[in-house]
Amino acid sequence: MMARVLRTELRRSSALWTAIALVVLGAAMLYPVVDAWGGRWMPLALWQREYLFVLWPMALGAGAWQARRESRAKVGELFGATPRPRWQRVAPTAGAMAVAMVAGYLGMFAAGAVSVVPSAGYFPLGLLPVVAVGALSVVAAVVLGLAIGRMAPSAFTPPALAVGGLVLLITLPLAFDSAGDDVPGALLLSPVLYRPDDDFVTVAASAHLAQVLWLVALLAAGFLFYAAVQWRTRALAAVPAVLGAVVALAVAPGAEADVTVPDLAARKQVCTSDAPKVCVAAVHASALEDLRGPGQKALTILAAKLPLAPTSVAESPTLWLYEDSRPQPAGTLLVDLEIDASGGAAEPQRDLLWQLLDGAGTRRCANTVNDYWPARLAAAAWLMGEPPPARMADSGGQARKLWDALGQLPADEQRARVAALRTAALACATTDLAGVLTRGSAPR
Amino acid sequence: MIRTLGAAETAPTTYIGEIRAQELRVRAGRRMAVDGLDLTLGTGVHGLLGPNGAGKTTLMRALATVLRPAGGTLELLGSSLQGRVDLRALRREIGYLPQEFGYYPRFTVREFVEYMAWLKEVPGREVPGAVQRAIERVGLADRADDRMKTLSGGMLRRAGIAQAIVNDPRILLLDEPTVGLDPEQRLDFRELLRDLAADTCVVVSTHLVEDVVAACTDVVLIDAGRLVFQGVPSELERAGDSGGVGDSAAERGYTVLLRQHRGSAEGAR
Numbered sequence: 081m082m083a084r085v086l087r088t089e090l091r092r093s094s095a096l097w098t099a100i101a102l103v104v105l106g107a108a109m110l111y112p113v114v115d116a117w118g119g120r121w122m123p124l125a126l127w128q129r130e131y132l133f134v135l136w137p138m139a140l141g142a143g144a145w146q147a148r149r150e151s152r153a154k155v156g157e158l159f160g161a162t163p164r165p166r167w168q169r170v171a172p173t174a175g176a177m178a179v180a181m182v183a184g185y186l187g188m189f190a191a192g193a194v195s196v197v198p199s200a201g202y203f204p205l206g207l208l209p210v211v212a213v214g215a216l217s218v219v220a221a222v223v224l225g226l227a228i229g230r231m232a233p234s235a236f237t238p239p240a241l242a243v244g245g246l247v248l249l250i251t252l253p254l255a256f257d258s259a260g261d262d263v264p265g266a267l268l269l270s271p272v273l274y275r276p277d278d279d280f281v282t283v284a285a286s287a288h289l290a291q292v293l294w295l296v297a298l299l300a301a302g303f304l305f306y307a308a309v310q311w312r313t314r315a316l317a318a319v320p321a322v323l324g325a326v327v328a329l330a331v332a333p334g335a336e337a338d339v340t341v342p343d344l345a346a347r348k349q350v351c352t353s354d355a356p357k358v359c360v361a362a363v364h365a366s367a368l369e370d371l372r373g374p375g376q377k378a379l380t381i382l383a384a385k386l387p388l389a390p391t392s393v394a395e396s397p398t399l400w401l402y403e404d405s406r407p408q409p410a411g412t413l414l415v416d417l418e419i420d421a422s423g424g425a426a427e428p429q430r431d432l433l434w435q436l437l438d439g440a441g442t443r444r445c446a447n448t449v450n451d452y453w454p455a456r457l458a459a460a461a462w463l464m465g466e467p468p469p470a471r472m473a474d475s476g477g478q479a480r481k482l483w484d485a486l487g488q489l490p491a492d493e494q495r496a497r498v499a500a501l502r503t504a505a506l507a508c509a510t511t512d513l514a515g516v517l518t519r520g521s522a523p524r
Numbered sequence: 525m526i527r528t529l530g531a532a533e534t535a536p537t538t539y540i541g542e543i544r545a546q547e548l549r550v551r552a553g554r555r556m557a558v559d560g561l562d563l564t565l566g567t568g569v570h571g572l573l574g575p576n577g578a579g580k581t582t583l584m585r586a587l588a589t590v591l592r593p594a595g596g597t598l599e600l601l602g603s604s605l606q607g608r609v610d611l612r613a614l615r616r617e618i619g620y621l622p623q624e625f626g627y628y629p630r631f632t633v634r635e636f637v638e639y640m641a642w643l644k645e646v647p648g649r650e651v652p653g654a655v656q657r658a659i660e661r662v663g664l665a666d667r668a669d670d671r672m673k674t675l676s677g678g679m680l681r682r683a684g685i686a687q688a689i690v691n692d693p694r695i696l697l698l699d700e701p702t703v704g705l706d707p708e709q710r711l712d713f714r715e716l717l718r719d720l721a722a723d724t725c726v727v728v729s730t731h732l733v734e735d736v737v738a739a740c741t742d743v744v745l746i747d748a749g750r751l752v753f754q755g756v757p758s759e760l761e762r763a764g765d766s767g768g769v770g771d772s773a774a775e776r777g778y779t780v781l782l783r784q785h786r787g788s789a790e791g792a793r
């Protein structure tokens with residue numbers, strides 16, 4: 081009988097429409113940034129978690145809206161004469177809303193998965209808790225909304241909750257940010273998971289545990305408050321909420337930075353079977369075919385024109401700007417790969433080749449202005465045997481001038497200077513690569 | 525569909541009258557709307573009459589266990605509402621159509637009656653049959669799968685009666701059930717009442733004196749929260765022989781009895 085009532089509630093409450101709204105709104109937010117997660121599971125799941133800053137307040141408002149049904153329909157008198165306890169009566173209502181939220185959240189994920197499945201080669205199991213905790217969080221929100229909506233059954237409650245929740249979730253991290261770099265793990269009490277910048281991480285188990293404990297406690301408190309008849313019982317709802325917060329904070333990582341941890345499996349390199357070897361991180365396996373051609377060509381050019389050329393291409397799992405000025409390996413050509421919406425390389429093959437040969441096959445190691453970039457581009461142009469393209473970063477034709485000057489020198493000298501630039505760039509010891517190219521040696 | 529009778533139903537009744545009130549006082553807000561009412565009602569259909577503000581609805585709400593008595597005693601099915609009574613078991617035996625019948629407009633008639641059966645803790649396997657029977661008895665079978673919000677006023681009232689009888693209550697409380705019913709539907713409704721009278725204590729609160737005369741086995745007239753008259757409909761009609769205003773004997777009896785009561789109440793003061 082309970083199942084029958086639940087079915088009726090699913091069809092006749094606002095559950096169905098809430099689920100549909102969640103999927104539509106969710107997909108409408110995901111697809112404008114499809115480049116950031118297309119073809120990759122974990123980034124999709126993490127983007128979805130970030131959008132909880134909109135979805136969570138929306139679930140809160142949906143719960144409050146549903147809770148108004150009883151007072152709007154004036155059924156209190158009729159139901160007051162029936163034997164079934166209130167908590168049993170409201171359980172199917174809460175159940176239907178919970179089912180709707182889970183279905184909506186998973187539906188949104190499925191809408192995103194359409195752009196992941198065709199190309200994704202790497203499926204991290206760590207994805208499952210990220211999605212599950214997200215779904216749990218919207219369930220907790222909708223039940224909390226039911227509780228608040230029951231207490232304040234005004235037409236203004238749902239929009240006020242939605243807007244208030246949105247403002248809270250947006251300002252919460254900002255408040256911590258302005259306090260300095262030490263963002264506390266307490267931020268995990270917000271269901272929003274702030275997305276890391278790269279595709280090579282997963283979420284720490286302790287972060288999941290803290291959030292599950294907190295959200296289950298919040299869910300219990302919400303239902304207790306919603307279902308209770310007497311004020312004394314309602315006051316008891318504070319107990320699980322406080323207890324949950326305390327326990328969650330105890331197990332949560334101390335700082336927000338520890339919430340994400342490296343995903344070693346995502347970083348594992350997958351390589352071409354033919355030589356010379358070109359590799360990408362497992363999470364970007366779908367882009368290997370795009371990199372193969374430019375990668376092998378770059379290795380061939382370097383081997384033909386320079387001494388001590390690299391013998392393989394590999395994808396760097398950390399962004400160059402985090403690497404500071406660490407020396408780079410000479411034998412491997414490291415590449416920072418940008419991925420497009422379908423999991424392939426974002427840049428066309430020719431641009432990839434220019435990128436690989438940039439700085440004579442070295443990785444950027446400093447974010448400087450002046451002549452650093454033009455010098456690297458001039459070296460690439462020398463390797464390509466053609467003038468540096470104007471569309472690339474070359475303020476004032478600086479690269480073209482360097483390249484022209486280089487071309488005036490005898491062939492052996494040209495080769496020696498580019499080799500010197502490569503050595504200096506690998507060492508990451510100087511930013512004056514233009515000086516190396518024009519004088520033939522690094523400044524003392 | 526054959527319903528199995530529970531032990532409680534087959535056991536001989538050990539009480540006099542399904543409803544017994546002595547010196548009953550019930551508050552409606554600040555006002556004592558029922559104020560010293562003595563009443564015993566057994567099986568049958570009892571028409572509850574009285575002018576506006578007589579305390580009819582307050583009495584109905586107290587009988588429905590929605591309001592707690594403020595004084596006196598009230599016994600339903602032999603258990604007193606003053607002590608630590610098992611309200612849950614008692615409420616399973618009550619059917620109630622409030623004056624203002626609240627419902628979920630998006631539910632179909634069947635879904636809503638089914639939901640009410642669930643709230644009244646009708647055993648799960650009996651629910652579909654009981655729901656169908658209740659809907660058929662009020663003549664809504666052809667609208668059973670329509671949304672509540674599409675029903676007319678009279679149909680809503682009938683849906684309200686269907687939910688009230690779905691648990692085969694032993695006490696059935698109908699507060700103005702005939703509002704919005706057309707003449708033909710009122711005839712059907714009287715038929716239904718006669719049908720229920722055999723094994724149910726039905727209390728029908730109404731303004732329509734002719735409904736009471738036509739369908740009730742017993743007339744209860746209250747005024748200012750007190751009992752004015754209790755007797756069979758023919759006694760009410762006989763009271764009208766000595767004058768009074770109204771188009772029928774019963775209506776004349778109604779006004780005569782009220783006037784007499786008010787007169788004696790003034791005299792007592």
